[in-house]
Amino acid sequence: MTDEFDHPSFLDNLIPLRGKLDQVQTAGWTPGAPVHSSLGCTVHAEQMIPVTDGISLAADICTPKVAGRYPAVVVFSAYSHQLQASGLPTGTNETGEPTVFTDRGYNHVMVSRRGMGRSQGDSVIFFNDTDVDDHVAVIEWCARQPWCDGNVVLFGTSYYAVVQPLVAVRQPPALRGFFGNGLDTDYFRHIAMFGGAPQVDFLTLWMGANFTLAQEKLHVPPIVRAAISHVVNSPLKHLWAPAIQKRMTEIQESFKRKTPDLKYRKLFADWVFDGKTRAAHSIPPGPHQELEKIQVPFVVVEDMSAFNLHQFGAYDLVENAGTPANRRWLIMAPPEYALPVYRWQTEALAFFDHIVHGADNGYAQQSPVRYHADGMKEEEYRGVAAFPAPEGSRVRYYLTSNGDDRQRHGFSADPGQGKNSWAAVPFGAIVPPGLDEAANPILTFEAQGEEDVEYAGAITVSLQFSCSDIDSHVIARLSRIDVAGNLHSLSLGSIRPALRRIDRERSTSVEIAINMDKPEPLTPGEPITLLFSLTPRPVRLKKGEKLRLDVASRTDLLRSDPAHGHEQFEMVVPPYFSRNTIHYGEQSYLDLHRLA
Template identity: 20%
Template sequence: MTDRNFTVIENEWITLKDGTRLAARIWMPEGTEQNPVPAVLEFLPYRKRDGTCARDESTYPGFAAAGIAGVRVDIRGSGESEGVIDGEYTPRELSDGSEIIEWIAAQPWSNGKVGMMGISWGGFNSLQVAALKPPALKAVISIASTVDRYNDDIHYKNGCHLSAQLSWAATMLAYQSRSPDPELVGERWKEMWLERLENEPFFLEEWLQHQRRDDFWRHGSICEDFDGFPIPALVIAGWSDGYRNTPIKAIEGLGDRAKALIGPWVHKYPHFAWPKPRADFLSEAIRWWNRWLRDQLNDAEQLPQMRAYILDGPRPALRRNEDPGRWIAKDVWTAPEMRSFGIAHDGGLASGHSREGIGDVYLRSPLDTGTAAGEYFTLKPDAEMAGDQRIDDAGSLTFETPPLLKAEDYLGQPVLSLDVACNVATANLIARLVDVHPDGTAARVSFGVLNLAHRNGNAMPVPMEKNHKTPITLVLDACGYRFRAGHRIRLSLSTSYWPMVLPSPSDPGLTIDTESLSLSLPLLGDHREIVVPQPANPDPLPQYIAHSQPQTRRTVERDMTRGVTHYTIYEDTGLVEHPDTGNATQDIRCEIWSIAPGDPHSMTGVSTWTCVARRNGHSLKTISKSRLSCTESEWITSGKVEAFEEETKFFEKIFEKRIRRDLM
């Protein structure tokens, strides 16, 4: 069933049981009166009218032409939906999602079977809503998501604080402060806007009050009950994104209910992601939906459990348009065989279980080590991706192999074991797996971070015993990688990874016992090479009217006089008008992180957003500013939102909070 005509319902109101109306945009195949169709829901806070319209218009017409309705709904309090958002993946959000599925299944055009899909937020809540078992939900596709909200999202990673926590809180403060579209909601638009401005939360305050893996983070983490997850899940991610662990964790936890697909991509849908090669996501998804939403026997359940792109020595670059490599399949995923490396007497990284080492080494990295880390989740294949690691290796303890005599292929999560000591309750340890090219260029393959007090788990940290050698195990992020002959494998250890990872309370440094160190890399093992088709349309995103051009800048400034390093991010989307709605929007983000390389309490982050919407000479604007700093015992947060109509400010709100810092 292909090439079916369809219509687009620009705005449909879905009324929830509490009377709140949520706004939906629907791509509806023709002929549903005689032949009801399945539907796919995407449920997001990112504004269907302007925020995600381009990617929606690159995806849902393809579904509708295949006879599958697409239902794109704004979460409560976002876009044109009524109410106020109450947080991230909250019980109310997931309950709303279940109600929407019930509404879809009851429509006369529906065959009663619903799928749920999304990337990032929508990928998260697809899995989370599925775990609630709404009867009409039959399958999900989850892209760039997580099964563990504490360890594989933008908040914390093995007890370390991620700077993305401020970045994301600032983004959501800006997004949720924007006005609904007066054209769709009518005269109530300003009343709705004021309700949001007055009542929206500053997410950072809540996140910082849960610094350990407590019930707040267990909620929505489907790894808490893999056995109870009821339906098939296609789980997709990219090696260039922060959510690369999820496909492996999903198939390990869900077994045959899950299929994994991992490409070279940043945080984007696979049919328009970078770096290339892309994947024909529309065909992939339509096959999945046809199997589970209309019982078509197309062998989707026979897909290999793991399909992965094995990177073949990509180089850091100003822009990575295409990464070398090949697609492989493993029909059944099993725990990989590990190849071990240790430290030889000359300080090199040696294959085998070497226990020679070079004795104890004290390591205390400059606090600005990490400026080549890129973003936790990457939206563009430029400086958001990890750069040449030689910059960060200068502040790290490094061990590397001789040039490899033959290529070595790996797929899975590397594991580092070693004994360390420090003189306070905790410190951060960062490990990076690096591919050293023959000319010295160093490409990051994988990394892992650990707050040492969380070495035995994230719910109940245990302080380090002062100056006592303690065994720790650090599991690095998943990778699919070929180290070419003539390249070297490098292990880089540091106690800082700023600004991605915020410094520990006292930054004491660590004593590393090199004789105890063991690095285990997951061998690719049995596999077969496959072809993953690329999309027929090389540029599926629609083109809108650009009134100004986008700008991107990312700079590092080391003030040698004041002894301060500044890391600055500037993003301007340009003023872009949708040709059908006449609505023109522009978002400008300026984020500045600062630190003195020897003082962990000097850290500050400030993120400022300006969001503009214009139509027919009517201008609306919000300016939001979010700030995070610290002492040894406290996190200091502040936020400010200002709203303007025709450049006249009519609203201002200030958030200020000091939150006790978990010293473990």
């Protein structure tokens, strides 16, 4: 294995890259002065990093223009890195802006996995052991380079975040810490089979956006990327970016119509048709059962806009990692869905300065958990010692009936009586217009607050449930209704009734993990208990505002649009036409964590 690094091309640096810090950057604080600033950026495009067995991975490496030895920020992904630094709102532009990192004295290394773009070799299964071996090799290669001081950290969103705990478990000697935004720790339940159903909508979008032959073969000269960055990061961005945001659903639908390379279509078929259990599914398990091996400091951001992706992994990591308690931080951020992802770069750089350089910039004084609750001011965060907040306690609100199924039902301190039903119609089914008027598809429970209250912790729904068929699906959404009547989506959870057994070994303090290995068909009309988690979004409920729980069987009925900051994927459920019933009593309730 050789250590070579090509000299920068004059043409590649003729036009400097341009960035624009225009999204949320810190969680409610202002860091102290950076260790370095204004160091400029030099682009070293298409560098080949040797890993093993004669295989090299392609990378774009950006270094500070001021000569010296600096820490390396590695971002490792399954995607082509051709447009990552351009600023274009692609679905994978989640690496941060190279110029932001190099200006502050960090090398920015964007590397594509085997088989993608100009990276050599071939690999289809994501997150496999070979990928992790390669990731470790890239980290150690960077640490040996004359432009690196031997310290390596990790950064990125989504895929770039998911791989971080996976490689941290290996404990590479040069790895000093990582900063991930939106990650998962158990890939089967957090990515492939959310709520007991295959993630076909997300997988179709993801593969169509990133794994077509055109994407695999894409090559954009660095000078063109730099020119694009000046266009998209100009002062006019405030004009076109909102227009893109409004069209986000349409853009996502266009990606779903693209044809992935055949090898990825085969992978999709394997996951959707054959991967019904952990043993049968080819997706690797993830680091869930090895988190105690992680020793380095880290920050994990839970972006609460993604209702059924990248949820629960952050809490699992913070709860079970081997990193000392005072060296791990959790940030729970408000919904913000915007592309490219330029969020959290200032926060990450302050963290890196603290752990790599020992900078006294205020990071050591940050609370282990900082969260933004719905209903707070935009820049306001609450700091607590853990999540759920230790100063709070669990409260239980029983579901109660107000009569006819179509009524707004309520909550009570005492168990309710009777029952109410809703109609479950398969996603995309052909039915007569106006069927909802004959068979209501949603049950709604609502209560108006008598005082100001804040909830911050696990959100659990229990239902005494029966169905007219052998299986169905249950979707629950919690919302805040402000005094003007506007609905603010907070949390979402789902469960397949035939897969209802709790996996206690994989559960955490905020997630009830469900065992999906052995379906247990329902007996029509016979009640069973469903206990499941909703995504834990904190909320500050003011007097006069309402807390609403909607229960249905389809995600499209409870959808929050990406244009409003949420990233939500449809689930092709329920499987059958059925009438679903909630039986009131001690087993039908909403559980919240109320602050003292």
